[in-house]
Amino acid sequence: MQLGADHVRVRVPATSANLGPGFDALGLALAIHDEVEVRLLASADVVVEVEGEGAGEVPTGAGHLVARAVRVGLDAVGAPITGLHLVCRNVIPHGRGLGSSAAAAVAGLVAARGLIADPSALDEATVLALATELEGHPDNAAPAILGGATVAWTPDARSGFSADDDGPAPARAVRLDVHPDLVATVVIPTTRLATSHARGVLPTHVPHADAAANSGRAALLVEALTRRPDLLFDATHDLLHQRYRADVMPGTWRLVDALRRQGLAAVVSGAGPSALVLTTPSAAADLDAVLESEVDLRRWRVERPSIAPTGATVERL
Numbered sequence: 133m134q135l136g137a138d139h140v141r142v143r144v145p146a147t148s149a150n151l152g153p154g155f156d157a158l159g160l161a162l163a164i165h166d167e168v169e170v171r172l173l174a175s176a177d178v179v180v181e182v183e184g185e186g187a188g189e190v191p192t193g194a195g196h197l198v199a200r201a202v203r204v205g206l207d208a209v210g211a212p213i214t215g216l217h218l219v220c221r222n223v224i225p226h227g228r229g230l231g232s233s234a235a236a237a238v239a240g241l242v243a244a245r246g247l248i249a250d251p252s253a254l255d256e257a258t259v260l261a262l263a264t265e266l267e268g269h270p271d272n273a274a275p276a277i278l279g280g281a282t283v284a285w286t287p288d289a290r291s292g293f294s295a296d297d298d299g300p301a302p303a304r305a306v307r308l309d310v311h312p313d314l315v316a317t318v319v320i321p322t323t324r325l326a327t328s329h330a331r332g333v334l335p336t337h338v339p340h341a342d343a344a345a346n347s348g349r350a351a352l353l354v355e356a357l358t359r360r361p362d363l364l365f366d367a368t369h370d371l372l373h374q375r376y377r378a379d380v381m382p383g384t385w386r387l388v389d390a391l392r393r394q395g396l397a398a399v400v401s402g403a404g405p406s407a408l409v410l411t412t413p414s415a416a417a418d419l420d421a422v423l424e425s426e427v428d429l430r431r432w433r434v435e436r437p438s439i440a441p442t443g444a445t446v447e448r449l
């Protein structure tokens with residue numbers, strides 16, 4: 133594959149995964165965007181400038197996640213691997229359960245799409261498969277690519293192989309049109325929690341009754357997100373991951389519990405420690421009153437981004 137451009141700009145949304153019972157499967161795109169410019173260099177150097185979130189913390193060379201993902205994308209289609217100059221303007225907070233790492237992986241892969249002569253070689257399905265390999269699970273990558281809400285899955289994920297055993301099965305996803313009344317409120321703490329840590333505290337087995345109840349709620353959540361926001365409270369009840377993570381995010385656990393006691397559809401956003409509350413516009417006023425009494429604004433901030441209808445976009449410059 134030849135290269136077709138040498139300078140592109142990508143925008144990619146934040147995402148909230150799980151949405152309660154949809155562990156590693158459901159996700160929602162939020163209109164908080166990172167922007168990355170990628171320019172090809174004649175030399176083999178990788179130079180990364182970072183503004184905003186992660187500045188002074190993330191690597192500024194070939195180990196930078198966006199740079200790695202650009203190269204994974206180019207490599208996947210047999211395009212020449214060149215030096216890169218990246219300018220990252222980051223707004224999505226890191227390590228808060230708002231999909232920053234998936235956004236970085238998707239941004240790099242979608243930048244690669246913009247750089248190659250035939251962008252269709254890195255279509256949405258291919259980008260999802262590659263991003264899932266980088267991330268380990270598809271639930272943030274899917275809405276970062278498709279926008280709206282998504283249901284992602286990996287065929288025969290337990291074995292890691294597809295039915296004909298021809299290698300690991302790529303992740304797949306479908307996009308849902310979110311009900312226009314859905315309002316997403318994120319409550320973001322100043323503290324961070326690495327996803328790897330939050331995954332490390334999960335049990336290897338759960339009671340069958342919990343798994344059964346969770347399946348029903350996850351199915352109901354698809355209906356609640358798309359057609360019946362009045363069902364959001366029941367539909368966001370989770371038994372698979374949140375309570376097992378309470379000890380590594382006690383403040384989040386308390387906040388989610390307090391909000392749910394008021395009948396609000398609060399969940400841990402992704403692997404935490406942010407909380408996500410899904411309401412309709414009329415209930416958002418009730419939520420504000422509860423947040424006023426429950427949230428210490430020295431340690432948390434509240435944002436109400438719109439649902440991002442589209443996922444990552446790339447333009448040639």
Ligand SMILES: Nc1ncnc2c1ncn2[C@@H]1O[C@H](COP(=O)(O)OP(=O)(O)OP(=O)(O)O)[C@@H](O)[C@H]1O
Nearest residue numbers: 197226227228229230231232233236326327402403
């Ligand atoms: N824009 C970025 N550029 C480079 N590295 C990033 C970027 N965003 C995230 N990372 C890397 O990923 C880490 C955060 O990933 P992690 O999976 O722990 O949290 P998250 O993606 O923000 O949350 P979650 O997966 O629960 O939604 C950062 O500490 C950083 O190393």
Ligand SMILES: N[C@@H](CCO)C(=O)O
Nearest residue numbers: 149155156327402403
């Ligand atoms: N499903 C993932 C989302 C975080 O990337 C988890 O909860 O660990």
